[in-house]
Structures are given as structure tokens and as C-alpha cells.
Amino acid sequence: MDKIKYITPFDEEYPDKLRNIDNSPEGIYIKGSLPNKDAPCVAIVGSRVCSEYGKAMAKEFAKELAKNNVSIISGMARGIDGIAQEAAINAGGKSYGILGCGIDVVYPISNKRLYERVVEKGGLITEYPPGREPLPHQFPQRNRIISALSDIVLVIEAKKRSGTSITVSRALEQGKDIFAVPGRLYDACSEGCNELISQGAGIAISPDIILKALGVDSNRQDSNAFRVPKLTKNEKKVLSVISFSPVSIDYIQNTTEISLQELFEILFNLQLKEIIIDLGQGNYIKKAPA
Amino acid sequence: MYYKVNSGIMLGMNAHLINVESDVSEGMPSIDLVGYLANEVREARERVKTAMKNSGYFIPAKKITINISPGNFKKSGTGFDLPIALSLLGCMDIITRDILNDTLCLGELGLNGEVKPIIGVLPRVLLAKEAGLKRVIIPHDNLCEGAVVEGIEVIGVKTLNETIDYLNNKCQIEGMQLSVEKMLQEYAGKEYIDFCQIKGQKALKRAMEIAAAGLHNLLMMGPPGAGKTLSAKALPSIMPPLSSEECLNISKIYSVAGLLDSGGIKLSRPFVNPHHTITPQALSGGGAIPKPGAVSLADQGVLFLDEIPEFRKETIEILRQPLEEKKIVISRANATYTYPADFLLVAAANPCRCGYYPDRNRCNCSEVEVKRYLGRLSGPLLDRIDICVQTKEVLFEDLVSIDNLSETSETIRQRVLSARERQKYRFKDDDISTNSHMSPPLIEKYCKLTKREEEIMERAFIKMQISARYFHKILKIARTIADLDESDNINPNHLYEAMGYRFSI
Numbered sequence: 019m020d021k022i023k024y025i026t027p028f029d030e031e032y033p034d035k036l037r038n039i040d041n042s043p044e045g046i047y048i049k050g051s052l053p054n055k056d057a058p059c060v061a062i063v064g065s066r067v068c069s070e071y072g073k074a075m076a077k078e079f080a081k082e083l084a085k086n087n088v089s090i091i092s093g094m095a096r097g098i099d100g101i102a103q104e105a106a107i108n109a110g111g112k113s114y115g116i117l118g119c120g121i122d123v124v125y126p127i128s129n130k131r132l133y134e135r136v137v138e139k140g141g142l143i144t145e146y147p148p149g150r151e152p153l154p155h156q157f158p159q160r161n162r163i164i165s166a167l168s169d170i171v172l173v174i175e176a177k178k179r180s181g182t183s184i185t186v187s188r189a190l191e192q193g194k195d196i197f198a199v200p201g202r203l204y205d206a207c208s209e210g211c212n213e214l215i216s217q218g219a220g221i222a223i224s225p226d227i228i229l230k231a232l233g234v235d236s237n238r239q240d241s242n243a244f245r246v247p248k249l250t251k252n253e254k255k256v257l258s259v260i261s262f263s264p265v266s267i268d269y270i271q272n273t274t275e276i277s278l279q280e281l282f283e284i285l286f287n288l289q290l291k292e293i294i295i296d297l298g299q300g301n302y303i304k305k306a307p308a
Numbered sequence: 309m310y311y312k313v314n315s316g317i318m319l320g321m322n323a324h325l326i327n328v329e330s331d332v333s334e335g336m337p338s339i340d341l342v343g344y345l346a347n348e349v350r351e352a353r354e355r356v357k358t359a360m361k362n363s364g365y366f367i368p369a370k371k372i373t374i375n376i377s378p379g380n381f382k383k384s385g386t387g388f389d390l391p392i393a394l395s396l397l398g399c400m401d402i403i404t405r406d407i408l409n410d411t412l413c414l415g416e417l418g419l420n421g422e423v424k425p426i427i428g429v430l431p432r433v434l435l436a437k438e439a440g441l442k443r444v445i446i447p448h449d450n451l452c453e454g455a456v457v458e459g460i461e462v463i464g465v466k467t468l469n470e471t472i473d474y475l476n477n478k479c480q481i482e483g484m485q486l487s488v489e490k491m492l493q494e495y496a497g498k499e500y501i502d503f504c505q506i507k508g509q510k511a512l513k514r515a516m517e518i519a520a521a522g523l524h525n526l527l528m529m530g531p532p533g534a535g536k537t538l539s540a541k542a543l544p545s546i547m548p549p550l551s552s553e554e555c556l557n558i559s560k561i562y563s564v565a566g567l568l569d570s571g572g573i574k575l576s577r578p579f580v581n582p583h584h585t586i587t588p589q590a591l592s593g594g595g596a597i598p599k600p601g602a603v604s605l606a607d608q609g610v611l612f613l614d615e616i617p618e619f620r621k622e623t624i625e626i627l628r629q630p631l632e633e634k635k636i637v638i639s640r641a642n643a644t645y646t647y648p649a650d651f652l653l654v655a656a657a658n659p660c661r662c663g664y665y666p667d668r669n670r671c672n673c674s675e676v677e678v679k680r681y682l683g684r685l686s687g688p689l690l691d692r693i694d695i696c697v698q699t700k701e702v703l704f705e706d707l708v709s710i711d712n713l714s715e716t717s718e719t720i721r722q723r724v725l726s727a728r729e730r731q732k733y734r735f736k737d738d739d740i741s742t743n744s745h746m747s748p749p750l751i752e753k754y755c756k757l758t759k760r761e762e763e764i765m766e767r768a769f770i771k772m773q774i775s776a777r778y779f780h781k782i783l784k785i786a787r788t789i790a791d792l793d794e795s796d797n798i799n800p801n802h803l804y805e806a807m808g809y810r811f812s813i
Binding site: 066067068069070096097126128204205206207263264266267268269271272278279282283285286289290292296297298299300301303 | 508509510511512514527529659666667668669670671672673674675676696697698700764767768771772800801804805807808809810811812
């Protein structure tokens with residue numbers, strides 16, 4: 019069991035990145051470690067309610083950045099936050115979670131396992147004393163620490179009005195760069211991101227863009243992320259209508275006009291090739307690269 | 309003076325013969341009604357007295373004892389007024405001695421002497437026939453219900469006076485006889501919704517065809533307004549037409565429940581859709597002597613539970629026994645009642661509270677909320693559901709398109725029928741009739757896989773993390789799909805399709 023540390027601006031350890039912001043925390047509680055002063059840090063943020071596309075993107079960006087020794091900072095929340103942190107740790111990188119509650123309070127409880135892993139492979143940071151309940155007003159507050167500790171804020175998916183926009187405004191006040199992952203128009207989950215882009219945010223079309231902005235040389239080999247194994251003509255046809263948002267077998271059938279019987283076989287084979295996932299109830303979705 | 313009339317009583321689904329005996333002797337004028345009687349039976353005294361007076365017969369001022377025997381179980385229900393009146397009239401020498409020896413009488417009397425309809429006529433007429441009686445006298449309003457029993461004379465009467473005149477040969481009443489077979493033919497599924505009325509929804513229609521062919525329980529998931537209820541209502545139209553035996557069995561249940569109208573018997577395959585606020589008692593059958601509940605009313609038909617996550621947990625638990633044993637046993641202080649409950653379960657659910665998951669443009673439910681919502685479906689229930697299918701919202705194009713390709717129910721039913729024939733032949737030595745009822749040893753016996761299919765299942769088992777229980781479900785469904793395909797062996801295609809009807813959260 020790691021000890022909880024408490025440090026104030028009078029301690030040398032106290033991150034400079036936090037000293038220089040408005041409303042700098044009077045002290046922070048730490049479990050695990052603090053981000054390395056020289057290591058590049060990227061905050062990956064997004065909504066708690068996210069689409070499969072958002073999940074896939076959070077995983078992809080977190081993984082590639084972590085592989086290049088970029089620390090991933092986020093809010094340990096459900097959805098994008100947790101997924102990105104999990105992916106960073108899975109890729110052997112470091113991740114830091116900024117909490118909106120006491121450091122010994124696990125919220126949401128579904129992220130319990132992630133808590134333990136983040137303490138081990140990075141650290142938990144909060145300005146609230148141990149035992150503090152996760153009160154609603156504390157979450158917007160902690161967002162300023164997320165943006166302050168990172169060099170770049172990457173928004174994966176955000177609805178028009180969400181907590182993510184608070185992180186973004188804090189980041190802008192603090193002079194950080196904002197990147198957003200573009201989404202489809204009319205896709206409610208991507209509306210916030212597209213708006214950010216229209217306002218001048220960086221367009222995160224690949225992890226390389228972020229790495230470049232950080233000044234990190236990419237040691238990325240040709241990513242096999244979106245490489246697709248050999249497929250038959252009909253498999254390709256079916257795959258072309260399955261995206262990161264779930265589609266029903268009826269929809270696939272109507273669009274491709276392949277008979278149901280044949281379709282079942284194709285869908286089965288695509289599952290075996292690990293390109294799509296059967297969500298149950300006849301819904302299919304493209305699988306995010308592992 | 310003593311006189312005896314045969315009648316019948318319903319105990320749950322079972323009819324029992326009883327005797328109504330009257331004795332008129334000298335003594336203090338009184339009328340005593342004995343025989344372990346419930347209140348409604350005891351009240352018969354006043355009804356009979358008044359009805360007889362208003363029909364022109366005065367009860368003599370003597371000591372009258374009326375006994376309903378045997379006395380060892382409680383008599384409830386109506387229908388004893390007419391036998392009581394006739395036994396009294398027998399004692400008064402108004403009707404001939406011995407004329408009712410081979411007759412079973414049933415009927416409630418109004419104060420003016422009219423004979424009113426009662427419930428549970430059909431099972432009691434069947435009982436009379438089995439007991440070797442020659443004739444039944446029943447209320448005229450119940451005539452069509454009783455007339456379907458062959459081999460017994462069924463007389464419908466409207467008033468007490470008419471009954472007396474008939475028994476004294478002052479008027480003729482012809483016995484009525486209806487042929488169930490003929491009625492079923494004439495009916496030919498008029499009430500059903502036809503499948504060609506369901507627009508789009510190819511996957512759903514296919515799933516329903518499989519469900520009907522192998523009697524696999526079905527779960528439909530989909531957003532509001534996707535036609536879940538409509539399709540469920542259409543399901544009976546592709547199930548095999550009722551046989552006369554099935555028809556009589558169903559009608560017996562409906563007769564006991566008092567749900568048969570004067571048109572006679574139940575000719576359509578039952579479709580029962582209780583609201584999700586239904587109590588456990590209403591689903592299983594309730595009351596001191598339980599009336600058939602929704603599970604029994606759905607016997608041989610479809611039990612449709614819309615919004616199944618909204619049902620109370622205790623209510624859903626009731627389904628366990630019927631799904632397992634095809635009957636429901638209800639225990640009461642005085643007896644245990646068994647009702648048939650062999651139905652095809654069709655459940656419908658929204659995928660989440662708002663109903664639009666996984667459409668993230670409209671659904672704002674968190675993953676946890678979605679899981680929690682579907683988590684309300686209990687494991688034992690899901691175990692019994694073989695097929696799970698997604699319904700999609702009906703698009704405008706679907707609505708307005710003149711879809712000539714849509715199959716009618718009759719076409720689908722033909723395929724279902726031939727699949728059922730294959731199953732009947734296969735299970736001729738086993739005591740089941742459809743694929744869904746196969747036990748693991750039978751699955752092993754009848755769902756043999758060749759090397760090629762085994763490899764597919766092995767790969768699926770590893771890659772798709774299939775549980776052993778789900779493995780059996782796949783085989784059962786694949787067997788039905790193969791039957792629909794008129795194939796003796798299960799081919800890869802059948803397996804692929806069977807795996808497409810998976811439920812997961």
C-alpha cells in the first residue's frame with residue numbers, strides 16, 4: 019500500500035506547472051508518483067458517455083503516445099478518461115489520474131482496478147483531503163489541474179456542452195495547445211470536437227501530429243492499427259457498411275443486399291478475423307485495433 | 309320423497325361428478341341446504357325458491373333437505389341452481405321419476421326463472437361424456453360451448469319452465485352438435501395479423517420463423533416504435549393451425565376462466581400480453597380455488613411480455629416452472645391445482661431506459677445504466693430464451709413502399725409445418741415434439757456435427773468466448789434452421805446463422 023504524500027508550493031517537489039496558474043492549489047495529495055518534470059504530458063479528455071468510435075480513438079491515441087514515453091493525464095472518469103488511461107498503462111506507459119474527490123475515495127467504483135494500476139504505473143493527484151466525497155462542484159475545479167500538468171490537451175469526443183469544455187477553457191487560459199479528434203457532422207458525440215476545430219484547435223488526425231507538436235521523434239513503425247487482413251469481395255462489401263457505430267443485421271442486409279444466410283457466414287468469418295464484434299441482439303460494430 | 313340429479317363441479321381444471329339430492333318429508337316447514345357449501349352455493353336456496361314461485365311452482369310447506377354430495381370438499385361456483393330446482397320438482401312429482409338418471413344438469417337461475425350462463429361448461433360436458441351419461445342440460449347461452457363435445461346429447465334451455473316442458477315431453481328441443489374440425493376450417497385464422505403487414509424487419513421475421521418452427525423462446529430488443537408488439541401479435545399466424553384436440557384443451561382453460569363468449573370455443577391460437585404491472589398471482593393463477601392465470605391462458609400459444617425489464621422480479625420468477633415443466637402447480641390450503649402452461653415466450657425489451665442505445669446521437673445513458681437496465685433480466689429467464697434479435701425503427705421508405713416481396717403468413721407457415729413434421733418424426737421415440745425441448749443427451753444424439761462443423765464451433769468457442777450453455781443453444785437453433793432448410797445434417801451455414809441470435813450485454 020502506497021503512502022499518501024502531501025506537498026505544498028513550499029516543497030521543492032511541487033510541480034512548477036502548477037505554480038504558474040491562476041488559483042494554484044494550496045497543496046496536493048499524491049499517491050504513487052508525480053509526472054516527471056521533463057517528460058512530455060498529454061491530457062486525453064472526453065465525455066463519459068461515448069461512442070464506440072470514441073473508445074477506439076481514445077485507445078489508439080493513448081497507446082501510441084504512451085509508446086513514445088508521453089505520460090497520459092486524465093480525470094479517471096468513466097468513458098474516454100478511463101479508457102485512455104487504461105490503454106496507456108497497457109502499452110507500458112505512464113498515466114496520472116487527477117481526482118475530484120479524496121485520494122482514498124474510488125469514484126466511479128467501476129474503475130477500482132484502474133485505480134490500483136494507476137498508482138502502480140503513475141500516480142493519483144488531488145487537492146482534496148482524504149475522505150472527501152466526490153461532490154459535483156469539485157470536478158470542474160480539478161479540470162484546471164489536468165490542463166496545467168499537461169503540455170497538450172487532446173479532446174477525443176465531446177458533446178456540445180460538457181465538462182470537457184471546462185478543461186479546454188482552463189487550458190486556453192493557461193496557454194496550452196488544444197487538439198481535437200474530428201468526427202462526423204451530425205454525430206452528437208463529436209459535435210464539441212468539431213466545434214473546437216472550427217475555432218482553431220489542432221486537428222488530431224493521427225498520434226503523429228501530437229508527437230510532432232510535442233517535439234518528440236516518433237519511433238512509430240508503420241502502424242498496423244488500421245491494417246486489414248485479406249478479405250473476400252463480399253467481406254469487403256459488408257465491412258464497408260460496418261463502422262464504429264453499431265449497425266443492425268437488417269441494415270447490413272438492406273445496404274449490401276446479400277442474402278441473410280450468406281451474411282451470417284460473412285459476419286462470422288469477420289468476427290474470427292477479429293475485424294468486427296458481435297454486440298449481441300444482431301448488432302455489429304467495427305473492432306478497435308488492440 | 310327423494311329425488312337425485314347429476315351435476316358437475318370444477319376444481320381447478322378438473323371437473324368432478326356430484327349429486328344433488330332432495331328429500332321432502334313431513335315435519336316443521338324448512339329448507340336446509342347441506343354439503344360443505346361455499347356462500348354462493350348456499351345462496352342458491354333463495355334463488356331457487358323465488359325462481360320456482362315465479363315459474364308457477366310453489367314449494368310445499370314441508371321439511372325439505374337438499375344435499376350436494378360428496379361432502380368431503382368445498383362446493384363453490386354457480387350452476388347448481390337448475391339441478392337443485394329439478395330435484396325439488398322431482399320430489400314434487402312434477403317431473404317424471406328416473407328421467408334424469410342419465411343426464412347431467414347445469415345452470416344458474418334468475419329470480420324470474422330464466423336460465424343464466426355459467427363458466428366451466430365445456431369441461432363438465434366432457435366429464436359427462438366420459439362418465440357415460442347420455443345427455444346434458446345446459447344454459448342456452450352456453451350451448452355452442454357444450455355442443456362441440458361429440459357423442460352426447462347437448463340440450464340448451466332458456467327458462468325453468470321450458471326445461472320442465474321438455475322433460476315432460478310437452479315441447480321438443482333438438483340436441484345441438486358442432487364439429488370442431490369444421491369450425492376450425494371455417495375460421496382459418498381470420499383474427500391473425502398477417503406477416504406481410506410487417507414492413508422491413510427481415511432479420512426479425514426470420515428469427516420468428518425459427519422460433520415458431522422449433523418453439524424457441526424469443527427476445528426482441530429495439531427502440532420504441534420498432535413494431536415489436538405488432539410482430540409478436542403476428543406470430544400465431546405462422547404457427548401450425550390448431551388441431552381439434554388442442555382447440556378443446558385451450559377452450560377448457562378459457563371456459564374455466566370464464567373467457568369464452570357465446571360464440572362457442574376458442575378457435576385462435578392464444579396470444580396473451582399481460583401489462584408489466586401484472587401481479588404474480590395474475591400471471592400464475594390466483595384465488596382460493598385458483599383461476600387460470602396468464603401463463604395458462606397462453607397455453608399452446610404465445611405469451612408476450614412487453615418491456616420485460618419493467619416486470620417485477622417476483623412476477624418473472626413465476627415463469628420458471630412453466631418454462632421448465634410446461635405446467636404450473638398452485639398449492640392452496642385445501643388442495644394443489646395443476647394448470648397447463650405450455651407456451652412460446654416472446655419477450656420484448658428496450659435496450660436501455662431511454663430506448664435508443666446504442667444510437668449515441670439520441671441515447672445519453674451511461675454504460676453502467678445500460679448494463680443495469682438489462683441486468684434486471686434474470687439469469688434463469690435468459691437461459692430459457694434461445695433467440696435474441698434486434699428490431700430496428702421502421703423507416704419512412706419501408707412504410708410507403710409497396711413491398712410485393714413480403715411473404716404472407718401462409719407461405720412461412722408451410723415451411724414451419726414441414727419443419728415440425730421433421731421434428732415429430734425425429735422425436736417419435738422421445739417424449740418431446742420440438743427442438744427447443746431437447747435435453748443435453750438428446751442434443752448429443754440428434755445434433756451430430758461432422759469434422760468441418762466441429763472445427764467451426766471450436767474456433768468460435770475460443771475466439772468468441774462461448775459458454776457451454778450457449779453452445780447447446782446454438783446447436784438447438786441450428787437444428788431448427790436445418791429443419792427449415794429440409795436438411796438432415798447441420799451445415800456450417802446453419803451454425804453461422806444460429807450464432808447470429810446471441811444475447812449479450
